[in-house]
Amino acid sequence: MIRLLLSRLATLIPTLLGITVVAFALIRLIPGDPIEIMVGERRLDPAAHAALMTQMGLDQPLLVQYWAYVKQLAHGDLGKSLVTREAVSAEFAVLFPATVELAAAALLLALCVGLPLGLAAALKRGSWFDQAVMALATVGHSMPVFWWGLILIMAFSVGLEWTPVSGRVGIEFDIPTVTGFMLIDSALSDEAGAFVSSLLHLVLPAVVLGTIPMAVIARMTRSSMLEVLREDYMRTARAKGLAPARVIVVHGLRNALIPIVTVLGLQVGSLLGGAVLTETIFSWPGIGKWLIDAIGRRDYPVVQAGILVSALVFITVNLVVDLLYAVVNPRLRGGR
Amino acid sequence: MNGVVPADTLVSAPPSPWTEFRHAFAKNHGALAAFVVFALIATGALLAPLLAPHDPVQQFRDHLLTPPLWQAGGMATYPLGTDELGRCLLSRLLYGARVSLLIGLCAVLLALLPGVLLGLLAAFHERWLSPAIMRLMDILLALPGLLLAICVITVLGPGLVNTVIAIAVSALPGYVRLTRAAALAERGKDYVTASRVAGAGSWRLMFDTVLPNCLAPLIVNATLSFSSAVLETAALGFLGLGVQPPLPEWGSMLSAARDYIERAPWVVTMPGLTILVTVLSINLMGDGLRDALDPKLRSAS
Numbered sequence: 361m362i363r364l365l366l367s368r369l370a371t372l373i374p375t376l377l378g379i380t381v382v383a384f385a386l387i388r389l390i391p392g393d394p395i396e397i398m399v400g401e402r403r404l405d406p407a408a409h410a411a412l413m414t415q416m417g418l419d420q421p422l423l424v425q426y427w428a429y430v431k432q433l434a435h436g437d438l439g440k441s442l443v444t445r446e447a448v449s450a451e452f453a454v455l456f457p458a459t460v461e462l463a464a465a466a467l468l469l470a471l472c473v474g475l476p477l478g479l480a481a482a483l484k485r486g487s488w489f490d491q492a493v494m495a496l497a498t499v500g501h502s503m504p505v506f507w508w509g510l511i512l513i514m515a516f517s518v519g520l521e522w523t524p525v526s527g528r529v530g531i532e533f534d535i536p537t538v539t540g541f542m543l544i545d546s547a548l549s550d551e552a553g554a555f556v557s558s559l560l561h562l563v564l565p566a567v568v569l570g571t572i573p574m575a576v577i578a579r580m581t582r583s584s585m586l587e588v589l590r591e592d593y594m595r596t597a598r599a600k601g602l603a604p605a606r607v608i609v610v611h612g613l614r615n616a617l618i619p620i621v622t623v624l625g626l627q628v629g630s631l632l633g634g635a636v637l638t639e640t641i642f643s644w645p646g647i648g649k650w651l652i653d654a655i656g657r658r659d660y661p662v663v664q665a666g667i668l669v670s671a672l673v674f675i676t677v678n679l680v681v682d683l684l685y686a687v688v689n690p691r692l693r694g695g696r
Numbered sequence: 697m698n699g700v701v702p703a704d705t706l707v708s709a710p711p712s713p714w715t716e717f718r719h720a721f722a723k724n725h726g727a728l729a730a731f732v733v734f735a736l737i738a739t740g741a742l743l744a745p746l747l748a749p750h751d752p753v754q755q756f757r758d759h760l761l762t763p764p765l766w767q768a769g770g771m772a773t774y775p776l777g778t779d780e781l782g783r784c785l786l787s788r789l790l791y792g793a794r795v796s797l798l799i800g801l802c803a804v805l806l807a808l809l810p811g812v813l814l815g816l817l818a819a820f821h822e823r824w825l826s827p828a829i830m831r832l833m834d835i836l837l838a839l840p841g842l843l844l845a846i847c848v849i850t851v852l853g854p855g856l857v858n859t860v861i862a863i864a865v866s867a868l869p870g871y872v873r874l875t876r877a878a879a880l881a882e883r884g885k886d887y888v889t890a891s892r893v894a895g896a897g898s899w900r901l902m903f904d905t906v907l908p909n910c911l912a913p914l915i916v917n918a919t920l921s922f923s924s925a926v927l928e929t930a931a932l933g934f935l936g937l938g939v940q941p942p943l944p945e946w947g948s949m950l951s952a953a954r955d956y957i958e959r960a961p962w963v964v965t966m967p968g969l970t971i972l973v974t975v976l977s978i979n980l981m982g983d984g985l986r987d988a989l990d991p992k993l994r995s996a997s
Contacts, residue, residue, distance in 0.1 A: 518958050
């Protein structure tokens with residue numbers, strides 16, 4: 361297991377370096393003079409311009425600049441926002457839990473609904489239930505997330521007035537930040553109704569973000585389960601007289617899990633992309649909305665950091681998925 | 697079986713790959729229906745200047761937010777109603793189909809051609825080129841699709857051509873990996889060795905011998921990446937990073953409609969439904985293609 365982890369980490373090094381090059385190049389590739397873009401409308405005299413160039417190290421050779429950037433990153437410094445003048449890492453620390461909370465809720469929802477539906481569809485293969493689940497999954501898989509969000513807002517927020525339209529918790533509540541996860545913080549706070557409010561705020565965005573993963577998980581579970589149901593060991597398990605539920609869950613589902621875990625890992629990528637859209641629709645104060653707002657304001661250090669961090673999250677998740685394989689499938693534990 | 701076989705079946709040649717594919721595809725009713733729907737959308741896009749009742753950017757200031765025909769207050773001149781500036785929705789959707797399908801098609805080609813070339817090069821030059829190409833693709837893959845496209849747009853700025861480039865870049869690694877994997881699997885087979893022994897050069901081996909046998913997964917991937925290109929175009933448009941107004945585009949139509957959810961739900965439902973139906977039909981076609989082109993999967997599921 362340790363060997364597997366180390367060998368995976370070693371292959372990641374060139375990718376990680378590449379990502380820093382991309383993030384570094386991002387700001388430098390934007391056409392035009394970086395200082396002029398940053399100061400925007402205001403005019404600068406040449407002396408101030410030169411002073412800023414020196415201050416930001418932009419007059420140094422590119423390699424020197426890159427080395428300074430990597431050193432800065434190694435210290436956990438993501439640069440300063442041009443708009444708020446705050447350290448990007450400080451803003452990030454506040455926003456990141458919001459995105460994690462949303463993505464985790466979406467993924468959990470997708471698993472809790474998608475897996476049983478796919479399993480049931482496989483067991484009742486060919487029935488109307490199976491066909492209905494697969495039709496829904498096919499539609500869900502093609503769903504434009506941003507439109508789906510608007511439709512749900514139209515139905516549940518505007519029409520039925522069940523859920524709020526935007527934000528993480530009602531404005532009447534003042535929740536002290538403990539973990540950064542609103543659901544936990546509001547439960548810990550002594551304000552009555554805050555937990556329910558934060559839950560209601562979370563439901564629609566999580567459903568929207570979870571729809572595509574849910575559809576993919578349902579489809580994958582079904583086809584993976586159909587493969588497994590045909591295996592000899594399933595017949596053996598049944599012939600031994602094991603309880604049907606035990607045969608399906610322990611012998612069947614466990615073996616069907618490998619492709620499902622793969623798909624789950626791949627879905628995290630689309631979750632990151634989907635989070636950008638979902639957060640924009642629901643004004644969810646997370647990384648995705650931050651990134652889009654920063655692009656609109658030409659706040660390039662924030663864009664740079666957002667891209668870098670998203671890539672790091674994605675790489676880390678893929679690493680975890682690789683290691684999960686080893687947990688699910690002992691045959692992979694030896695490492696390569 | 698009583699052993700009587702009609703004479704002509706014994707003589708006739710095995711069905712050509714095309715016939716075989718057509719039969720397999722036609723058996724899949726979902727894919728066939730999706731093909732018909734997609735053909736309708738594509739025809740609508742092609743004939744938009746003839747079919748559209750109005751100019752897509754013309755503003756009828758007297759008829760702001762007219763509801764569609766079947767609702768109270770609907771007008772026959774605007775079958776699907778008008779938007780917040782009084783522009784005919786049907787005309788905008790038809791012209792929007794041109795934008796979306798064109799971007800999708802160009803993006804697929806722009807990713808497919810270099811992707812296939814790089815993939816083949818990586819499969820045939822394992823010493824130096826392969827690690828270089830594959831590490832480069834790993835870096836691109838480290839950014840999930842939409843974010844990579846946003847990254848490209850940040851550098852290039854929004855616009856139609858830049859949308860194509862951004863989507864193509866985000867689809868490129870998939871093609872490279874797929875081509876390389878398929879080519880590596882083919883490369884070790886006897887017919888490739890035979891061709892090599894017969895004196896075929898490395899380019900001839902790559903494009904003439906191996907590539908035709910890697911086409912099936914590539915066609916399926918092209919279909920699926922076409923649907924995600926349509927979806928990404930709309931997503932970028934929705935975020936204001938894609939095609940810029942006044943050019944009609946489904947995603948930017950939706951983002952403009954957001955403020956009218958309560959007053960005029962049709963400006964929200966129509967563009968979204970169009971995107972959903974288009975993407976769904978392409979995806980179903982892709983599923984049908986996969987089943988028809990891959991004999992191993994044909995009987996399964």
